[in-house]
Amino acid sequence: MSAEHGDDKSSPYPPCSECGGTVLAVTVFGPMAAIASPCGCSVSPEIFDGAGRE
Template identity: 80%
Template sequence: MSDGAERPADESTPYPPCSECGGTVVAATVLGPMAAIASPCGCVVSPEMFDGAGHE
């Protein structure tokens, strides 16, 4: 659901990059065990991309 306007994730941010478009994901809505909606880009991603996110 990307419109091409997303920018690649900044490596200095604690937020993970979107696995679909590369934009920074600041929140996600989990739809179930296999799908989540990344925000602000709106891409459908796997909730597994958030495993360990923010835990350094």
């Protein structure tokens, strides 16, 4: 798996729960509907909850 697929443990961005790619942004359409970017997978809007906290 390459770094473009979210295996870089030092990345501040979470991996996509569907494809494993790095998620840079999430477009939220409702309480249960969101699309990850740049991969385009459907993900939970809560994917960034806690991101950046140590």
